[in-house]
Amino acid sequence: MPPAIACTGLSKSYGPRQAVQPLELEVEPGTLLGFLGPNGAGKTSVIRILTTILTPDAGAFTVAGVPHDRPAEIRRRVGVLPESAGYAEGQTGEQVLTFFARLYGQSGTQASATARELLDLVGLAERARTLVAGYSRGMRQRLGIARALVNRPEVVFLDEPTLGLDPAGQRQVLQVIGGIARQRGSTVVLSTHLLAEVEEVCDRVVILNAGRVVADGGIDEVARVAAAPRQGRVRLPADSVAAGLRVLSASPEVARIARSEARDEIVVELREGLTPAEAGPRILRALLDADLPVLAVELDRGRLSDAFLTLTADT
Ligand SMILES: Nc1ncnc2c1ncn2[C@@H]1O[C@H](COP(=O)(O)OP(=O)(O)OP(=O)(O)O)[C@@H](O)[C@H]1O
Ligand SMILES: [Mg+2]
Numbered sequence: 001m002p003p004a005i006a007c008t009g010l011s012k013s014y015g016p017r018q019a020v021q022p023l024e025l026e027v028e029p030g031t032l033l034g035f036l037g038p039n040g041a042g043k044t045s046v047i048r049i050l051t052t053i054l055t056p057d058a059g060a061f062t063v064a065g066v067p068h069d070r071p072a073e074i075r076r077r078v079g080v081l082p083e084s085a086g087y088a089e090g091q092t093g094e095q096v097l098t099f100f101a102r103l104y105g106q107s108g109t110q111a112s113a114t115a116r117e118l119l120d121l122v123g124l125a126e127r128a129r130t131l132v133a134g135y136s137r138g139m140r141q142r143l144g145i146a147r148a149l150v151n152r153p154e155v156v157f158l159d160e161p162t163l164g165l166d167p168a169g170q171r172q173v174l175q176v177i178g179g180i181a182r183q184r185g186s187t188v189v190l191s192t193h194l195l196a197e198v199e200e201v202c203d204r205v206v207i208l209n210a211g212r213v214v215a216d217g218g219i220d221e222v223a224r225v226a227a228a229p230r231q232g233r234v235r236l237p238a239d240s241v242a243a244g245l246r247v248l249s250a251s252p253e254v255a256r257i258a259r260s261e262a263r264d265e266i267v268v269e270l271r272e273g274l275t276p277a278e279a280g281p282r283i284l285r286a287l288l289d290a291d292l293p294v295l296a297v298e299l300d301r302g303r304l305s306d307a308f309l310t311l312t313a314d315t
Contacts (some may be wrong), residue, residue, distance in 0.1 A: 002065035004029045004187035007049060008158050010059030011211075012045050013058035019045045021211040022059065025202075027189070031152070032181035035191040038207035038312050044083050044189045046208070050189075051080050064154040076104075079153035079186075081161050085144045089133040096132060096181055097150060104151040107161060116194050117147035122176050131159050138169035155187045156180060158233035174201055193307045197221060205304065209312045215229045220275040223302030230270040234283070238264045242293050247290045254278040264295070276301055 005027040012020040037043050046093050048054035050063055052071035061068045064077040088096055099112035112120055119128045122142040127135070135143065141161050150154055158177065164172040174194070178201045181188045192198060198205060199219050207215040207222065215222045231301045236244045241259070244266055248257050256269040270279050276299035287294045 001029055002062065003027055003062055004031065005061070005189070006057060007061035010046070010049060010056050012042075012049060012054065012060055014252070018217050020049070020056070021212065022090050023211075025088050025206065025216075029187050030181065030185055030204050030206055031092060032178065032188045033190065033201035034205040034307060035189050035200065035208070036195070036205055038209075041208040041312070042211040044159055045206055045211075047080070047083075047159050047189065047191060051075070051078055051157055059291065065225055068168070073129075076151065077154050079148035079151060080154075081141075081144045081148045081158045083159040085140075086142065087132045087135075087140055088133065089167075090128050092131055093119055093135070093146075094128040094141075096143060097146055097304070100147055114150060118149055121149070122146045123172060123178070138165045138172070141165060141173060142176065144181075145163065145173065149180065149184075149186075152184075153186060155189070157189045157191075159191045160193070161190070162192055162197075163225075170197065172256045177201065195308055196220055199301070199304050205309060207311055214311045215307065219304055220277055220302060223307045224273060224275050230274070230276060230279075230300060232268050232270065232276065232280075233260065234266045234268060234287070234296065234297050235262075235264055235295040236266070236287075237293055241266065243290065244287060246288050247292065248283070251283060251286050253282050295310040 003026045007023055007025050010020060010023040023046065032199055035043055045054065050061060052074050063074045066073045066077060097115035097118055098111045101114040106114060119125045122145055124139060124142055126140060145158065145161055162173050174197045177188060177190060180186055204215055204218060205222050208223060219279060229279045234244060241264060245257060248254050248266060248268055253274055254268045255271045258267045260267045280299050282296060284294060284297045
């Protein structure tokens, strides 16, 4: 199976401003990719290039295995929620989706079925017959996501689908997006500033800064670059804490230990550069090898927001 997205040397300038530096990117099919970066990093420009709305100055790409010199075919295979999507205010949600499904060549019956299925998917079934003019911002964003799915796209680009939504709305939209990737098997490129939610739903993150990829990988991998120390807690029965302290202070994964207020708990700080996933099992093994009755080993996950701030500072 070809990659969902592959690009090499993709670049774009607006006058003297280079918005996208030569970009290399490959995305496996089925990935839910968090596409992050501060304002002006180039996220929208890249999305517009990959959806063939904007022509790059240089470089080559394929989307869903289709080369960039076949833009019409790419458009048939992708779905997009643009950064600022407009809606036909005088139509109902159902009419909007039916109309788009017809544009993609579906018969009247097919198009109605598609509209109903998608309204249900994004939680708008009960408002199917309400005019878009009467939709809240969250409902509009969900309609926009449904519209992006009308042609059963292999790759879906969502440019800030949670923009302007309240916390409950953000959560709802992210759940819908998680479902798109997991149930429909589509590749999703999700541009957003909600880092905590990205940590929850995305398989992989790419962080852009000033048109360049400054980080690319799994959440833990990317969070590892953050300078912030990673902490955790080890719980042991009170009479084993002293022995636990001895084992942990000799453990190469641990940079620092302290006894916490709770008498049966030891607070550990991991050595720099280690992920919790790497350190956790080793710490647990060292304790078990010493025959200690471990009650819990709990390591805080590296935070994506720390990595983000470190990587995008000073621009
Ligand atoms: N049509 C345009 N004309 C001139 N400059 C542009 C245009 N579109 C984008 N830019 C510039 O290109 C750079 C990247 O912009 P882009 O919109 O791709 O960033 P972004 O990561 O999507 O930002 P945001 O998070 O604010 O949406 C910015 O410096 C922006 O000012
Ligand atoms: Mg943008």
